[in-house]
Amino acid sequence: MTPPASGDRRPASSTAIAVGAKIRQRREQRGMSSAELARRAGLSKATLSQLEGGRGNPTIETLDALAIALRIPLTDLLARDTDPGPVLVAGTDLADGEVGRELLRRISGGNSLEIWRLRMPPGTHLEGVPHATGTIEHLLVSSGHLTAGPTDAPTDLGPGDLLAFAGDAPHTYRTGPEAADVTVVIASPIIG
Amino acid sequence: MTPPASGDRRPASSTAIAVGAKIRQRREQRGMSSAELARRAGLSKATLSQLEGGRGNPTIETLDALAIALRIPLTDLLARDTDPGPVLVAGTDLADGEVGRELLRRISGGNSLEIWRLRMPPGTHLEGVPHATGTIEHLLVSSGHLTAGPTDAPTDLGPGDLLAFAGDAPHTYRTGPEAADVTVVIASPIIG
């Protein structure tokens, strides 16, 4: 039993500290007061103060409200920009006929960088939604064959091939009778 | 006033539904039971069941624990599957026993970005040249096995694994009795 209840908060996890710092950073970039951000996000000033101080443990609803109020993607609040040490993302097993589409890695700051692994069974057809202007998308084929690229000029690709194209136009990925395992690297200019 | 307290949960936000689906998807890819994932993440089965069902509103500590147990980046759980949005570098043939080390692509501006393909026959040992401070190096294994990473803390990698580590420290790549085909993505911050 903790004594009746004090205003104390938990010791603060490293994640909480990082997220809190990020919130404050973005808020100050926007030139907002903490009172104003709290109002826009529909939170109490108390909660925001706790979070920015790195004390506390927000829920995703809270973070989502903050991200919307700050007009940034939710993931930006959680993106660990500089990793202290090595990060290992284990390979995953995939059921037969399933499409694997995994974000393996994300870096923001300067340009943002995302590394995806895309695994397509035979006869798959995916439509890529255009990204922000200036985005460049890279496909690197680990195994198999596919036809991919801008919808108006797709290219046949085989193992070891690399295709780079503007990600702000419509584009497609399509496998024939053979499955394909593709690494996708997406480099986007940062959004102000 | 809600009646005294039932097992009911909130109506479920769209974010909660998306996150829950993602957790379940990743867990099943790993071939883990929900009981096992709960155990590894240090959560109760009840909590996990609620979350995967899209009911509930997890805290970042909870999500962090799950991400670690699933060995994926925290942001992956929250990434809105923004669908991925021409230069062609053809794959090259490689003679038996030869080491392939090719720069496939280089981008500058914001972050500079290099994509390499590294093909190592069995029993190869390479020393990586340290890059600029702040550089992050990513290894994505297409096939085979190798031991790689910072010289003082190398990691065993298999097909589909991604390893990210600071590129400004000495690092090595070493294959055992098996060859390896690796994609290397090097991201360096631009010096203002």
Added chain:
DNA sequence: GGCAATCGTTCGTTATAGTGAACGCAGAGT
């Protein structure tokens, strides 16, 4: 069949994230 294990779910309770109402501190009028 009978039993034991493990699964994923739903229950009632407990710990805690978020709240509203204070507080002290600045700067701007009057």
Added chain:
DNA sequence: ACTCTGCGTTCACTATAACGAACGATTGCC
């Protein structure tokens, strides 16, 4: 000097996220 207004923080309380303990369903083994 004295109010006012808005800032960022700390307090006691309330709403609720996470918990432990059930549950029925399934599977495997004897």
